[in-house]
Amino acid sequence: MRHLSSLREVVDAYDGFILDLWGLIHDGETPYPPAKATLAALKAAGKKTLLLSNAPRRAYALVEAMTRMGIERSLYGEVLSSGEATRDALANREDSFFAALGRKVYHLGPERDRSVFDDTQLEIVAAVEAAQFIVNTGPSELTHKVSDYQAVLDAGIAAQLPMVCANPDIVVLRAGKEVVCAGAIAARYKDMGGAVVYRGKPDPAIYALAARMLAVADPRRVAVVGDALETDVKGASAAGFDSIWCTGGIHAAELGCSYGVAAVPARAEDLARRNAQSPTATIPGFIF
Numbered sequence: 335m336r337h338l339s340s341l342r343e344v345v346d347a348y349d350g351f352i353l354d355l356w357g358l359i360h361d362g363e364t365p366y367p368p369a370k371a372t373l374a375a376l377k378a379a380g381k382k383t384l385l386l387s388n389a390p391r392r393a394y395a396l397v398e399a400m401t402r403m404g405i406e407r408s409l410y411g412e413v414l415s416s417g418e419a420t421r422d423a424l425a426n427r428e429d430s431f432f433a434a435l436g437r438k439v440y441h442l443g444p445e446r447d448r449s450v451f452d453d454t455q456l457e458i459v460a461a462v463e464a465a466q467f468i469v470n471t472g473p474s475e476l477t478h479k480v481s482d483y484q485a486v487l488d489a490g491i492a493a494q495l496p497m498v499c500a501n502p503d504i505v506v507l508r509a510g511k512e513v514v515c516a517g518a519i520a521a522r523y524k525d526m527g528g529a530v531v532y533r534g535k536p537d538p539a540i541y542a543l544a545a546r547m548l549a550v551a552d553p554r555r556v557a558v559v560g561d562a563l564e565t566d567v568k569g570a571s572a573a574g575f576d577s578i579w580c581t582g583g584i585h586a587a588e589l590g591c592s593y594g595v596a597a598v599p600a601r602a603e604d605l606a607r608r609n610a611q612s613p614t615a616t617i618p619g620f621i622f
Contacts, residue, residue, distance in 0.1 A: 335606070336615035337599045338578070341372065341622050344557070344615065350382035350550035352541070352575070353410075354560030355389070355396065357583030358620050362508035365403050366593055368621045373409040375622035384412040384548045386541075386558075388534040388565060390471035390500035390516055391417040392449040412547045416534025417450045417471070419543065420500040423533060424454045424469070431531045435496065436466025442486055442519065443471030443500075450500055462489035468497040470523075472516035479514055480522050487523050496529040502536070503565060507584055535560075536569030545573070559620070561585065563609045571612065579606070579613035580620065594619040 359369045393413040427433045440462045499520035505512045524530045557576045560566025561583020570577035582593030589597040596618040
């Protein structure tokens with residue numbers, strides 16, 4: 335495992351970069367200080383970029399959010415989200431799990447995530463008991479915990495409803511604070527005996543789609559950059575890509591470091607090993 339201070343050290347080794355958003359480029363509200371300059375540097379170097387996020391909403395919503403943060407659309411290439419992959423699966427019904435779902439859905443999640451239902455011809459119902467399946471996009475409020483949804487989960491189990499999880503993340507950092515994600519709710523439902531299917535990282539299928547969109551012929555010339563061992567690094571490994579682990583994100587507290595400040599190499603290597611992951615390299619932030 336290499337320990338980098340910036341992407342400049344390895345940029346010539348790759349033609350394309352698959353980039354995480356939360357924990358790498360922004361904190362959910364504000365871009366990290368080096369983010370815009372690093373995107374501009376990768377573009378100037380002629381590198382292809384694709385932003386890949388476990389956000390439970392359409393890709394256009396991510397673009398709009400980054401524009402509001404001051405990250406210009408011209409700075410990056412393609413955008414793919416777990417919400418986009420979920421919407422496609424709900425609309426196309428090519429996967430056997432999705433093919434068996436009905437048309438009446440209970441949405442566990444906030445109104446802002448309803449772009450996952452665009453053009454799906456689904457009927458969103460107000461009560462779990464009236465649904466044929468659940469789409470879980472995460473807590474409706476940033477302060478909510480999994481326990482706030484126990485009654486919904488109990489009703490889903492009683493009705494034997496399958497669940498589609500549109501964001502496999504367990505938690506993310508938003509402005510430095512941990513926020514529970516859809517993956518944590520889905521894990522509880524699965525533990526209760528519910529049938530759950532996920533769309534997003536670390537599923538190799540979303541990386542295969544990302545690779546097609548990135549259009550780099552040689553997978554050895556693609557690097558995945560992200561802050562989460564369980565999604566970014568694990569997903570990259572399963573898809574056959576190199577991974578550059580940003581230690582200043584979700585694992586910073588465990589590593590005793592912060593964004594832009596390098597973790598002690600031995601400590602990073604130990605944490606990766608305990609999580610059964612082998613990143614190609616570490617980096618303290620999205621720095622060029």
